[in-house]
Amino acid sequence: MNFMTFKVQENKEGFLIEYNSRNLLTHTFSKPAFYVGYGEAEIEMYRGNFKIQDYKISRVPLKHFNIKKDSEKVYIDLYSNDGYSLSLCVKEMEDRLYIEFERSTGTINRYWIRIDADEDEKVYGCGEQMSYFNLRGRNFPLWTSEPGVGRDKSTYITWMADVMGKAGGDYYNTNYPQPTFVSTRKYYCHLESSAYMDFNFKNKYYHELEVWSIPKYIMFETAETFIELVSKISSFFGRQPLLPEWVYNGLILGVQGGTDRALEKMNKALEKGVKLSGLWCQDWQGRKITSFGKRLFWNWKWNPQMYPELDKKIWELKDKGIRFLGYINPYLIKEGDLYKEAYEKGYLATKLNGEDYLVDFGEFYCGIVDFTNPEAFEWYKGVIKKNLIEFGLDGWMADFGEYLPTDCKLYNGVSAEIMHNVWPTIWARCNYEALKETGKLGEILFFMRAGFTGVQRYCTLLWAGDQSVDFSIHDGLVSVIPGALSSGMMGNGLHHSDIGGYTSLFGLKRTKELFLRWAEMAAFTPVMRTHEGNRPDENFQVYDDDGALEHLALMTSVYVKLSPYLKDLVKQNTEEGIPVQRPLFMHYEDDKNTYDIQYQYMYGKDILVAPVYKEGVSRWSVYLPQDEWIHMPTGQEFRGGYVEVDVPFGKPAVFYRRSSEYRDLFEEVTKLFKEMVKDDYGS
């Protein structure tokens, strides 16, 4: 069978699966690669935060095996002598190696698979991971949920969030998990399942993947470079359309509070020279005050009381080159008329006994549109088409997707525990199809925080979720970078974040400094967008501060000036699936130092960004791979190694490659910096 590119080598001790010269799976009698067992899970959800405990009743090694081969496939039966068994089929298809799980016997609902590892191997991915880019040394439960407030058990904020609302989270909590990882052995591995999973990268010589239902397959694909590898990943999972042209006109300004207020803030920003591409009013459908802050009224249509004349203004704005963006999510507030309609049509998920299921979103209750019912899905898509697209919105935050409770009953008859992780992808598809069917793909921009396998194909832009308004490592400004890099490795090449962060709780308040540093980073991401946060009145807002507006004028001008380069990157993403923000090692594979850098990134192949993520800093240390670099704000030249630069406000630690074909453009940006930057943006 030497025409196969994969080998299943058998000896009396066990077998080895090899693919493109990579040992992927070694099974021996004493170190089996497959375990099966039975667990009883307790899954508790409180406002999107999950407490999941599993009582493992059995975990049985499948030591024995039989191998049969035909011309194209290898069949492996694994078994214990006690009635547990698992049948696999190994085959190659479209340059990918599939290990299909055909069936199992015995009382089994847990599966563990061990993938060969090297001691110095690093792995990345698993969706959008906010705390750690290199996943080695930790385990990562894969379950879409709230990401946590603070996400660090040693901080006061996390502890308070835990005590007050079970909401503190931990390093692995994410809106967007995915059972896919990329190895520095130059392969990626995808486990096709939507059950609860836990990928454990703690062990020296193997990675252990746990899954709570028989998966469809494990798939491997290899490449010779990381660029090629990520291109293959995105080819498999799907790629995003281009960003709409209007995005390159500047910042999407997040404002709330009604037509007059929004326009007033917008005009102030414009007067101060801020380049704007959009005006984003997440409360366009009205709002609700809770103890968390100002929340939205979850009934998705224009609220003419709160936004009088928006139906006219939206077109006037478009004429001025500024697009209007709104908000939607897949839940319906009980008091709204959309809920009533969905309820009457039987489009809402119910309790297992058929009773109404209302989910607590924090002092208000909502129904869940049952997307597994094709009629309900089409109906909701219709809501998007009519209430959002026809009304004239050019974009929206397509929020949430993580709250499917595991104890509800769905139309398609599949357990909600299995559908839970899929929900964000279905939600993305609902938005995507609304765009596609109205011919608006590439013109309308919706952005999501939730995701799962396949979201790449549907979601036009990710946003990093609800960071705390601080400089904390696990939930502040800098957590956005591992989020961008990991989701980028999964084929989501377009990422951005709330400039200034979102969550202000337990005394934490956004400072002006935080806002300025965040804006300096955001100018080197695909999209710039501000958010007022959950408690706008108590937190720093850029439109209240002339200095910050001037700083934002600079950063948005830089963004706009760079747009030819950015457009090229976005095109690469759409055509080749290479993300806009990339880890350093993607372009400097031979430089071992780059593999653990998670707080710097390449913005395309020619720009290196090292955001200042600490408070009160005037100098910043940066690692530059061996190359010729120019500090963009000053024109100062550097070679590789650890260097330091001054980082007053308005002079971010951003470098471009001297040999770039965009050098002329970058020199213009340097000129712009020199012209526009001020010595003082106020304190």
Place this chain on the structure above:
Amino acid sequence: MNFMTFKVQENKEGFLIEYNSRNLLTHTFSKPAFYVGYGEAEIEMYRGNFKIQDYKISRVPLKHFNIKKDSEKVYIDLYSNDGYSLSLCVKEMEDRLYIEFERSTGTINRYWIRIDADEDEKVYGCGEQMSYFNLRGRNFPLWTSEPGVGRDKSTYITWMADVMGKAGGDYYNTNYPQPTFVSTRKYYCHLESSAYMDFNFKNKYYHELEVWSIPKYIMFETAETFIELVSKISSFFGRQPLLPEWVYNGLILGVQGGTDRALEKMNKALEKGVKLSGLWCQDWQGRKITSFGKRLFWNWKWNPQMYPELDKKIWELKDKGIRFLGYINPYLIKEGDLYKEAYEKGYLATKLNGEDYLVDFGEFYCGIVDFTNPEAFEWYKGVIKKNLIEFGLDGWMADFGEYLPTDCKLYNGVSAEIMHNVWPTIWARCNYEALKETGKLGEILFFMRAGFTGVQRYCTLLWAGDQSVDFSIHDGLVSVIPGALSSGMMGNGLHHSDIGGYTSLFGLKRTKELFLRWAEMAAFTPVMRTHEGNRPDENFQVYDDDGALEHLALMTSVYVKLSPYLKDLVKQNTEEGIPVQRPLFMHYEDDKNTYDIQYQYMYGKDILVAPVYKEGVSRWSVYLPQDEWIHMPTGQEFRGGYVEVDVPFGKPAVFYRRSSEYRDLFEEVTKLFKEMVKDDYGS
């Protein structure tokens, strides 16, 4: 085999072990009672706090079995068809049922055994448990350790303790775990092992016992009443000698700071009418200041600089009827001469590679005397005999015992992971033998917080460890009661606590109110003793407050007045093994309400104590079983049910049975209350 009182009933589905009409263990093919497997543990110790994680590589049900019987024993072989097996021998011996673990095969270091349970069954014990008396619904890791500061993840104190020193603890952390539980099905079950264990009482129809090494046996003994059952338990594990007669003279006053200061505080208490039996100076061997507070200098002999003339004063005090008590623990500070001697003699535990092992006790470092070396054990016993007993001490706190690191090398060649839990019992035996061999049993009183299986036989008195100086449920005043009741069910009939608590950290300070309430409880325990706490200068001290001294005069007078009754209880403990403090159900078995009461207790069969454990309370609700009760401080009569009484300071919620043979004595106590109680003890 009808002469056996146990039955092993076999059918084709499985087997059932029955003993004295109780189904103890049901094994079927589909629900096996035995699992074996392999785990890789990570055990980290930081200052006596352990983080223990186990990666369970396998957990295999032993579904198959063979049973062989002879005239006295039943042999059960359990096995999987994959090389895992376990051989048991069931037999009765001295009215106890033993299931002995004879051997196992396969790669195994984890064992799980399921004991039959009823849905409404309750279980108690597992050593000294401070948070929950009824253990049902939770799992209890059994590993001697620091008990935790706060012990409640929702409190600020616990969080701070966790962040600052990994020391917050949780509901199951205890100085004294024991793999023994008592069931309301009127049996107790003991698993003979000292490995890490975890007893899981969460399941409806079984209790699952996990142990990390093959145990020697599981043993069951049954009885018709709880009194009989606890008597059998203590008969098996051993019973305490009587308390010394001098204890009944009053309170043991805890003071520190040298001869003059100690005598001054003692005299002030005596002047105010406080009845004293002892003066306890834990710093008799000198001290050391750390950030935690005033710590002791761990070199166990009189410090004449700090306690000048103590060698004379100790005998003068004895003449006045006041005994002097000191302190010792099984570790030696590196700077002391005892360390030097032990080191030179090779009596200290070492690292696995033979290097010196110094344990961090919080800003100072100590050697561990290797008690598995008989010479070292005898030498340390000699230190106790010479430096403590010969010097004239009449008692001491025999502190610690929980800190044996799992990565040290011991003389007996047994893994420190297996010896860790045994250490407190060996430490107790060292003290016990020093007393016994000098003829001082029943005359000298040492008290310990640490324990394990068998500590009953050696430890003359338990104390409840280091409560926080507050009213918190899991670590304050009231946590002492589940501690007394659970350890009492294990055969430790003598228990007491630091009046006013011990641990003052992170802004927590002892209040006068806490001290008064604690003293009101302590008067109805075997021994009254105060402690200045870890930060004496910052916390309320009774000797600084005239009102509190007057209150203490009342409570110590009550204690002394009640001593004939208490002596009778202590005698019952020594002779019959019935603890002094008992759960209500021990005397009211038919009253279902009593089985979940863990914050009231019987003080012998005739007194019911319901300590006030909340702040700022003037009335207190008490559950009285059906009987005729008299409120001791007032003489007011009650019948059973939920009643309320006024609880001003000096009038605790204590009731006696009208029909008690001690009624005359109790009436005298009521008279004493009425004569001595004041309307106002100051604020």
